[in-house]
Amino acid sequence: MRVRVLGSAAGGGFPQWNCGCDNCRLVRASTAEARPRTQESVAVSADGVSWFLINVSPEVRAQIESFGALWPREPRHSPLGGLLLTNGDLDHCLGLLSLRESHPLTIYATAAVRDGFTTGNVLYRTLQRFPGQTSWRPLALGEEQPLGDSGLHVTAIPTPGKLPLHLEGLRAPSREDNVGLMIRDGGSGKTLAYFSGVAGPSPDVERALAAADVVFFDGTFWSSEELITAGLGTRRAEEMAHWPVGGAEGSLAYLSRFPARKLYIHVNNTNPMLRESGAERRRLAAAGVEVAADGQELEL
Numbered sequence: 001m002r003v004r005v006l007g008s009a010a011g012g013g014f015p016q017w018n019c020g021c022d023n024c025r026l027v028r029a030s031t032a033e034a035r036p037r038t039q040e041s042v043a044v045s046a047d048g049v050s051w052f053l054i055n056v057s058p059e060v061r062a063q064i065e066s067f068g069a070l071w072p073r074e075p076r077h078s079p080l081g082g083l084l085l086t087n088g089d090l091d092h093c094l095g096l097l098s099l100r101e102s103h104p105l106t107i108y109a110t111a112a113v114r115d116g117f118t119t120g121n122v123l124y125r126t127l128q129r130f131p132g133q134t135s136w137r138p139l140a141l142g143e144e145q146p147l148g149d150s151g152l153h154v155t156a157i158p159t160p161g162k163l164p165l166h167l168e169g170l171r172a173p174s175r176e177d178n179v180g181l182m183i184r185d186g187g188s189g190k191t192l193a194y195f196s197g198v199a200g201p202s203p204d205v206e207r208a209l210a211a212a213d214v215v216f217f218d219g220t221f222w223s224s225e226e227l228i229t230a231g232l233g234t235r236r237a238e239e240m241a242h243w244p245v246g247g248a249e250g251s252l253a254y255l256s257r258f259p260a261r262k263l264y265i266h267v268n269n270t271n272p273m274l275r276e277s278g279a280e281r282r283r284l285a286a287a288g289v290e291v292a293a294d295g296q297e298l299e300l
């Protein structure tokens with residue numbers, strides 16, 4: 001399986017347009033100490049020909065252009081065999097509306113995530129202009145299914161999380177609102193565990209990580225009070241359904257127990273581990289955990 005990181009930042013990207021925090025100032029200064037990052041999305045393929053996007057960020061057009069394997073090979077064509085959504089957050093699905101140029105789209109998502117995007121959404125009509133423009137493939141929790149005839153298979157794992165902001169208060173939360181994805185290559189037998197939004201530990205998450213060869217994990221915040229301390233927000237990481245990386249109860253200590261190669265993704269611009277030679281990055285290195293970077297490729 002080939003994996004290409006198209007975007008590794010949380011919603012807002014790095015730098016974020018309205019942010020002048022220390023990290024965002026640093027990355028705008030173009031020092032080697034911080035690298036720009038677009039919003040989270042990863043491309044996977046078994047054969048290097050047909051590709052699937054995990055999450056479709058608002059920056060999808062530039063992300064496709066950043067990677068030649070995703071370019072058309074005919075006057076009207078796309079190597080994208082499908083699009084997979086881990087939840088309904090706008091940084092994960094707003095890009096669907098940018099793929100509206102009359103091309104058939106196959107979208108894998110739980111019924112809850114599909115309904116959250118389609119119900120009452122007049123903008124969705126732009127993806128419904130002809131029969132078959134959009135085909136939804138429901139992800140049933142815990143049930144593996146093939147991704148077409150690509151050789152890849154996907155299983156959605158229920159994961160502690162929350163409703164997208166725009167649906168809070170409009171509907172009851174469900175176990176289908178937020179999932180991790182297990183992507184298995186039927187040829188090599190290797191498995192990618194993709195968990196970019198995790199509010200905390202659970203038996204399902206634990207089983208999935210234990211079975212994986214490579215893990216992408218929620219690296220949004222280093223600490224609970226990160227936004228509050230910086231004067232940039234009022235909510236703790238946990239209130240935003242993101243498990244902090246640092247501290248005795250943090251995800252870094254938790255991840256250390258799994259033998260897989262591990263990379264943090266969906267990293268918020270305020271997170272001190274974005275500094276390439278900072279103390280937090282050294283803590284990651286000591287624990288054998290990486291921070292995913294835009295343009296990075298993995299083979300498993």
Ligand code: MLT
Nearest residue numbers: 010011089090091165240
């Ligand atoms: C998140 O990761 O918590 C969401 O993307 C936040 C948001 O929707 O702005």
Ligand code: MN
Nearest residue numbers: 010011089091
């Ligand atoms: Mn997000």
Ligand code: ZN
Nearest residue numbers: 019021024269
């Ligand atoms: Zn910032």
